[in-house]
Amino acid sequence: MRFMRLGEPGAEVPVVSDGDVVWDLRSLTADLDGAFFASGGLERAEVAAAAGELAGFDGSGMRVGAPIARPAAVICIGMNYAAHARESGSQPPSDIVVFYKHPNTVIGPYDDIMIPPGSATTDWEVELAVVIGRRARYLASPEEALAHIAGYTIANDVSERDYQLERSGGQWSKGKSFETFNPLGPWLLPAGQVGDGSGLRLWSTVNGQPRQDSTTSDLIFNVAQIVYRLSQFTVLEPGDLINTGTPEGVALSGRFPYLENGDIVELGIDRLGEQRATMRAATA
Template sequence: MRFLRLGPIGAEVPVVSDGETFWSLLPLTADIDGAFLASDGLARAEAAALAGELPQVDPTGLRVGAPIARPAAVVCIGMNYAAHARESGAEPPSDIVVFYKHPNTVVGPYDDILLPPGSTTTDWEVELAAVIGTRARYLSSPEEALRHIAGFTVANDVSEREYQLQRSLGQWSKGKSFETFNPLGPWLVPTAEVGDGSGLRIWSTVDGEPRQDSNTSDLIFGVAEIVYRLSQFTVLEPGDLINTGTPEGVGLSGRFPYLGAGDEVRLGIDGLGEQASTVRAAR
């Protein structure tokens, strides 16, 4: 099953789909949020849909929003593919590199990316994203951590490199928290259907030209390991979003031009869908 949110910004309707039929989740929940996830909402929704207990929705012409309501936290892992670390000028890390994005960076998978005024170094980063389903605190192992993940989706960790690296004074979040800098979706797919998130092709293009093409098995720290390590110093709450890192092939490498107004960024992960955003100048 796929979970998504359809409708205008701020008025999205939670939906579950088997790929052909779409059912409204409004009889069960007002949104796909932390409370819904923590109450075993994904399994309850799937059962209700298959039992014919939910009204159908026609998705034709409806905007696709981010598949989860605005999270309380967007936790990001940096340099988590060895080749990307090296193209960024660093050796692969011995522990997780953590930074945060403002939750209001999260937008829909087909919404525009707004280019900050004067920016010439805005970059794309396709990432496997995990959504926390139940509170995770001082977990004992990665195996336990996997049970706290509700599901997976696709994220674009858009980055303004000048603000991230030259203006940051060591804090990457300056270059990560511009509006629209985290397109998310199109779907949330339950962990039961994805496993631990490994073995998935992950890719991106700009204006149809290949940029990134890798596999989530190449993550230095797998998703369960990330959640386990995060839980040792951060209490993760239901609905929190974790971006797990990007593979090589970004603009920072020097091999490709950075994004400009009018560019189309497409990216996807096997089994989790594809997204496409057009870059527009912020006004």
């Protein structure tokens, strides 16, 4: 079952779909948020849909929003594919590299992405995104970590490389937190339908030309290890979003041009759908 939010920003309606029929979830929850995930909402919704207890919903022509309400935290893992580390001029890390994005970077999967004023180094990054379903602190093992995941979706960890690397002051978040820099969705697939997140093909194109093409089996630190390691130094709350890293094939490699006004960025992950965004020049 696919969990989605349809409607204009700030007025999205939570729904669930089997790929054909769409059901309204407002009889169960006001939104797809941490409280819903922590209370077993995904499972309750699937049971209610199967039992015919949910009203149908006609979302034809409606905007597709991010599949979760604005998270309290967007935690990102850097350099988590060896080939991407090499193209970035870095050695593969011995432990997870962590940075944060502002939660207000999260937008829908088809919304425009705004290029910051004066930017000539805005880049794309397709990533498997993890949504936390249960509070996680000081977990005992990676195996235990999987039980704390609500589901998976697609993120584009858009990056402004000059701010990330040259103006960073030693940290990356400055180049990661511009408005619209985290398109998410189109849907959330419950963890029980995806498993540990391995073996999923992920890809990206710019103006129809191939850029990234890899599989989540190539993650240096897999999903379970990421959640486990994060829990050793931060408390993960239901509804928190984790971007797990991007494979090689970004503009930072020097093999491709950076994004410009009017470019079309498309990306996808097996079973999790596809995104399509138009780059637009932001005005101050």
